[in-house]
Amino acid sequence: MKKIIVIGNGMVGYKFCEKIRKTFDASRLSLTVYGEEPRPAYDRVHLSNYFSGATAEDLLLAPRSWYEDNDINLLTGELVTAIDRENRQIYTHKGKRESYDYLVLATGSSAFVPPIRGVERHGVFVYRTIEDLNQILTYGKKIKKAAVLGGGLLGLEAAKALLDMSLETYVVEFADRLMPRQLDDAASDILRMKLTTLGVNILLGKATKEIKGNGKLDGLEFADGTHLDVEMLVISTGIRPRDELAKAANLTIHERGGVLVNEQLQTSDTHIYAIGEVACYQNMIYGLVAPGNEMAEVAIDQMMGAKERIFKGFDMSTKLKLIGVDVGCFGDPFGSSDAVKPLVYKNENTGIYRRLNVTADGKYLTGGILIGDADDYNILHQMVQNKMKLTVAPEALLVKTSAKEEGGAPGVESLPDEAVICSCENVTKGQIQDMVRANENCTINDIKAQTGACTGCGGCTPMVSDLMKASLKSMGKLVKNNLCEHFDYSRQELYDLIKINDIRSFSTLIKTNGKGHGCEVCKPVVASLFASIYNEPAIVHDTIQDTNDRFLANIQRGGTYSVVPRIPGGEITPDKLLAIGSVAKKYGLYTKITGGQRIDLFGALLHQLPDIWEELIEAGFESGHAYAKSLRTVKSCVGSTWCRYGVQDSVSFAIRVEERYKGLRSPHKLKGGVSGCIRECAEAQSKDFGIIATEKGWNVYVCGNGGSRPQHACLLATDVDAETCIRLIDRFLMYYIKTAAPLTRTATWLNKLDGGIEYLKEVVVKDSLGLADTLEKEMQGLLENYECEWKRAISDPDLRSKFAHFVNSTEEDASLSFVDLRGQKMPAAWG
Amino acid sequence: MVEILNSLKSHQVLAEEVKVWYKAAPVDRFPIDGGACVKYKDLQIAVFNFDSGKEWYACQNLCPHKMQMILSRGLTGSCGEEPKVACPYHKRTFSLKSGECLNADEERILTFPVKVEANHVYIGFSR
Ligand code: SRM
Ligand SMILES: Cc1cc2nc3c(=O)[nH]c(=O)nc-3n(C[C@H](O)[C@H](O)[C@H](O)COP(=O)(O)OP(=O)(O)OC[C@H]3O[C@@H](n4cnc5c(N)ncnc54)[C@H](O)[C@@H]3O)c2cc1C
Numbered sequence: 001m002k003k004i005i006v007i008g009n010g011m012v013g014y015k016f017c018e019k020i021r022k023t024f025d026a027s028r029l030s031l032t033v034y035g036e037e038p039r040p041a042y043d044r045v046h047l048s049n050y051f052s053g054a055t056a057e058d059l060l061l062a063p064r065s066w067y068e069d070n071d072i073n074l075l076t077g078e079l080v081t082a083i084d085r086e087n088r089q090i091y092t093h094k095g096k097r098e099s100y101d102y103l104v105l106a107t108g109s110s111a112f113v114p115p116i117r118g119v120e121r122h123g124v125f126v127y128r129t130i131e132d133l134n135q136i137l138t139y140g141k142k143i144k145k146a147a148v149l150g151g152g153l154l155g156l157e158a159a160k161a162l163l164d165m166s167l168e169t170y171v172v173e174f175a176d177r178l179m180p181r182q183l184d185d186a187a188s189d190i191l192r193m194k195l196t197t198l199g200v201n202i203l204l205g206k207a208t209k210e211i212k213g214n215g216k217l218d219g220l221e222f223a224d225g226t227h228l229d230v231e232m233l234v235i236s237t238g239i240r241p242r243d244e245l246a247k248a249a250n251l252t253i254h255e256r257g258g259v260l261v262n263e264q265l266q267t268s269d270t271h272i273y274a275i276g277e278v279a280c281y282q283n284m285i286y287g288l289v290a291p292g293n294e295m296a297e298v299a300i301d302q303m304m305g306a307k308e309r310i311f312k313g314f315d316m317s318t319k320l321k322l323i324g325v326d327v328g329c330f331g332d333p334f335g336s337s338d339a340v341k342p343l344v345y346k347n348e349n350t351g352i353y354r355r356l357n358v359t360a361d362g363k364y365l366t367g368g369i370l371i372g373d374a375d376d377y378n379i380l381h382q383m384v385q386n387k388m389k390l391t392v393a394p395e396a397l398l399v400k401t402s403a404k405e406e407g408g409a410p411g412v413e414s415l416p417d418e419a420v421i422c423s424c425e426n427v428t429k430g431q432i433q434d435m436v437r438a439n440e441n442c443t444i445n446d447i448k449a450q451t452g453a454c455t456g457c458g459g460c461t462p463m464v465s466d467l468m469k470a471s472l473k474s475m476g477k478l479v480k481n482n483l484c485e486h487f488d489y490s491r492q493e494l495y496d497l498i499k500i501n502d503i504r505s506f507s508t509l510i511k512t513n514g515k516g517h518g519c520e521v522c523k524p525v526v527a528s529l530f531a532s533i534y535n536e537p538a539i540v541h542d543t544i545q546d547t548n549d550r551f552l553a554n555i556q557r558g559g560t561y562s563v564v565p566r567i568p569g570g571e572i573t574p575d576k577l578l579a580i581g582s583v584a585k586k587y588g589l590y591t592k593i594t595g596g597q598r599i600d601l602f603g604a605l606l607h608q609l610p611d612i613w614e615e616l617i618e619a620g621f622e623s624g625h626a627y628a629k630s631l632r633t634v635k636s637c638v639g640s641t642w643c644r645y646g647v648q649d650s651v652s653f654a655i656r657v658e659e660r661y662k663g664l665r666s667p668h669k670l671k672g673g674v675s676g677c678i679r680e681c682a683e684a685q686s687k688d689f690g691i692i693a694t695e696k697g698w699n700v701y702v703c704g705n706g707g708s709r710p711q712h713a714c715l716l717a718t719d720v721d722a723e724t725c726i727r728l729i730d731r732f733l734m735y736y737i738k739t740a741a742p743l744t745r746t747a748t749w750l751n752k753l754d755g756g757i758e759y760l761k762e763v764v765v766k767d768s769l770g771l772a773d774t775l776e777k778e779m780q781g782l783l784e785n786y787e788c789e790w791k792r793a794i795s796d797p798d799l800r801s802k803f804a805h806f807v808n809s810t811e812e813d814a815s816l817s818f819v820d821l822r823g824q825k826m827p828a829a830w831g
Numbered sequence: 832m833v834e835i836l837n838s839l840k841s842h843q844v845l846a847e848e849v850k851v852w853y854k855a856a857p858v859d860r861f862p863i864d865g866g867a868c869v870k871y872k873d874l875q876i877a878v879f880n881f882d883s884g885k886e887w888y889a890c891q892n893l894c895p896h897k898m899q900m901i902l903s904r905g906l907t908g909s910c911g912e913e914p915k916v917a918c919p920y921h922k923r924t925f926s927l928k929s930g931e932c933l934n935a936d937e938e939r940i941l942t943f944p945v946k947v948e949a950n951h952v953y954i955g956f957s958r
């Protein structure tokens with residue numbers, strides 16, 4: 001029986017144990033692990049979670065009992081002090097001696113502390129172990145201002161930790177940019193801007209000369225003569241491999257540190273292997289977990305006789321969320337060779353930066369940098385990894401894939417079968433496809449359990465899910481439009497089921513036609529269906545509504561709500577304006593004119609909502625349904641009553657239309673517009689339904705959209721009179737309400753409708769399906785049921801009592817806080 | 832927010848070891864198949880019931896994603912067998928049993944024991 005000793009119980013040392021025990025049990029090999037730290041291996045990658053609530057226990061990769069269950073002799077708090085290579089033995093600081101057949105060095109690295117005057121002062125820390133963090137936490141309680149030395153990956157993480165401790169935070173970097181090893185200047189600029197807005201002060205190009213203080217530090221002095229007062233310093237200026245044991249044992253060490261290994265991960269002694277951050281392969285120390293894990297697997301194969309698998313180096317691409325900002329860099333981020341041309345997209349407003357390096361012939365991607373939004377990281381990274389030829393113009397890749405229908409980066413289908421989808425667990429596209437093909441009912445969870453994909457850093461989850469869908473589709477399986485795991489029906493099927501069976505509550509529906517308890521996807525859809533079928537006010541089904549519909553207001557940062565009274569057509573009397581003003585003043589609300597020609601009052605507390613509405617209703621207002629998937633506004637221009645060009649009274653017509661459809665629930669929100677002439681000042685062609693005056697009557701347009709994907713409305717009918725216009729819109733809206741998928745605006749619905757606008761004209765104008773009468777009648781039924789839900793809410797004491805933050809106290813939420821903005825209030829930044 | 836979490840943590844306890852059963856409110860004050868927020872000392876606890884009040888759960892009211900005091904206003908539901916709540920802000924979902932985030936890489940939330948006696952809801956704390 002072979003005997004293996006592992007020195008170091010860190011992330012990679014643990015992976016070694018986990019993997020080797022999967023194939024070789026205690027009858028075939030004995031395994032002893034020495035760890036210097038007091039506890040078993042923990043997740044260093046997520047170390048910072050310790051600051052936001054995770055306990056040391058939570059961070060453990062496996063509990064102590066796991067080692068026992070797997071016959072691993074784990075000795076924590078015990079430092080190995082010497083290796084006797086001749087006799088194949090090790091010694092520990094407790095004087096213990098133990099022999100081995102194979103020795104594995106997984107001693108990792110320690111934080112590098114540069115030789116600056118004053119580093120020994122109190123209040124100077126590094127950021128590597130739970131003990132370091134405990135010290136930082138304790139010290140940080142006594143102070144207000146702290147700095148991180150080093151603006152690399154880890155330094156920025158440490159800065160986040162300081163922010164979490166509510167300290168005034170500085171990052172001091174020697175180079176002229178942040179993350180100098182991963183980012184270019186432009187990327188660093190964007191990241192710096194974002195971090196600054198999040199409250200991190202960043203100083204670049206600063207060489208620290210001395211850490212000042214008397215006993216404990218009180219400031220930093222820089223080479224340029226400037227000074228920064230801080231009470232704590234966290235040093236994060238790189239790592240130093242822990243090669244001291246190996247050095248003392250005369251193993252070959254790289255001149256810049258690290259134990260030299262070959263492609264079998266052997267050191268200069270064939271009985272000693274080195275893996276993880278202590279190993280140096282081809283002049284490289286890999287400071288990441290994924291390459292360390294790969295090393296662990298290769299070392300196991302080699303030691304146990306499977307010689308084919310060797311270590312071939314590792315891709316250093318990374319994707320992280322730094323202080324809430326996505327940062328990704330992959331392949332060759334700097335495009336260092338001449339034959340490569342960078343393409344760059346930069347938007348300072350959104351804080352998004354995308355740099356893609358493409359070969360001069362425009363055929364291959366070689367690497368890139370993504371800041372602010374790294375959703376496409378996986379697919380772009382795969383394109384580099386698999387040297388895939390571009391199928392679109394390189395410029396198209398600068399646009400985010402999900403922001404467009406086609407073009408741009410290709411989907412998962414185009415990847416080769418060997419493409420490694422999960423690099424933590426080394427799972428390929430082929431493996432996942434095979435699983436799905438073998439079992440068409442397999443779920444993401446099955447894939448996780450069987451292959452280990454998505455269980456490491458989790459970054460590959462979206463890709464695995466896309467791959468699963470693509471594989472099902474390629475098998476000819478209908479990827480059914482089921483709402484969610486609780487209902488095997490689409491929205492339209494449920495519409496019919498509810499209507500035919502006259503179902504009136506969610507619990508009845510799920511008991512008779514679904515399973516489980518429902519979820520945040522199906523509940524609001526069902527609520528919207530009840531409203532569309534019975535036009536019951538949202539508040540009747542409050543606990544299946546999204547929070548906006550539950551409390552009849554839009555939730556905003558900090559848990560406050562906004563209030564939007566209806567102002568039909570944008571027309572308002574001076575008295576009503578005064579009434580809004582006095583309500584806003586009384587409750588201290590921030591007021592703003594919206595893009596929908598009305599007034600939004602922000603910052604109301606939950607319990608104030610009924611009181612505010614009581615006053616607004618008193619003044620003659622009604623709910624504006626800004627919180628609902630329902631009619632919002634019908635925008636108007638001033639029209640023939642005042643405008644010298646106007647040919648019809650657009651304001652009166654807009655008010656009539658808005659009054660008609662107010663409160664109408666639909667798959668998504670609805671907006672309308674009425675313009676008094678062809679100049680189109682009401683922008684009616686960007687609305688779900690738009691009406692434009694002509695000399696002879698009105699032109700009717702449908703399915704326009706503003707928002708993120710603007711689309712012009714299509715002409716449905718020309719020169720119709722007012723009555724016909726309303727009849728057509730009745731039919732159109734009702735047809736949409738009955739057939740659209742959840743959360744689909746009319747524009748998207750039309751894009752997916754077979755036959756497009758021509759077909760829609762057939763149905764709505766020519767009545768080819770013979771549905772017109774029914775549609776009009778159904779609409780009439782819904783409209784007759786309209787009531788202002790706020791009126792009901794304030795007059796029913798039971799409903800009114802729901803508007804309280806606590807069930808057992810009338811106190812307000814003490815965690816709310818506001819700051820001043822140009823003389824009005826706004827919520828404090830996200831926590 | 833770190834203090835809030837630490838304070839919550841220091842009050843957390845397993846069902847068998849509860850020291851204080853806090854009498855929160857009568858059952859009928861809670862919406863059926865929904866949630867409400869209970870104040871205990873300076874803590875905010877979200878309390879939910881499922882199956883018309885047959886099953887009860889409690890957890891921290893603070894959503895770890897953007898540190899918002901809001902989970903009690905979230906939609907409840909299930910994921911497989913696991914009861915869950917979805918944060919109204921960005922729809923992170925959390926298991927009401929383990930506190931684990933089910934659809935993103937967020938911190939685990941703390942959960943608390945709940946019992947119903949004589950038509951009152953009680954929440955269990957360590958102190
Ligand atoms: C207040 C307002 C901005 C403003 O200060 O002007 C606003 C505010 C919000 N908009 Fe808007 N939109 C406002 C006019 C618009 C407009 C312009 C318009 O209506 O003429 C558009 C483009 C036109 C359109 O919808 O086609 C617009 C396109 C959106 C979209 C994208 C919709 C789309 O189909 O792409 C969303 C997101 C969504 O609904 O899913 C959105 C969502 C939101 C939400 C509800 C986001 C949220 O959930 O918190 C914001 C709520 C604020 C609040 O608490 O009231 N808002 N939003 C405007 C309110 C108008 C009103 O009086 O009701
Ligand atoms: C804050 C932070 C964030 C990070 N984020 C990421 C990330 O997002 N992505 C990523 O890929 N990587 C990240 N890393 C790097 C990652 O944690 C390391 O690559 C990984 O931990 C290396 O594993 P290892 O086992 O080689 O070393 P370690 O995890 O350091 O383990 C080595 C262990 O050996 C022990 N040891 C050393 N000498 C002896 C001895 N003589 N006797 C007994 N025990 C000994 C040490 O005490 C230590 O416990 C991060 C690191 C830190 C500190």
Ligand code: SF4
Pocket residue numbers: none
């Ligand atoms: S565009 Fe609309 S949704 Fe976006 S921030 Fe402005 S108001 Fe909010």
Ligand code: FES
Pocket residue numbers: 894895896897898899918919920921922923
């Ligand atoms: S604040 Fe809860 S999901 Fe974002």
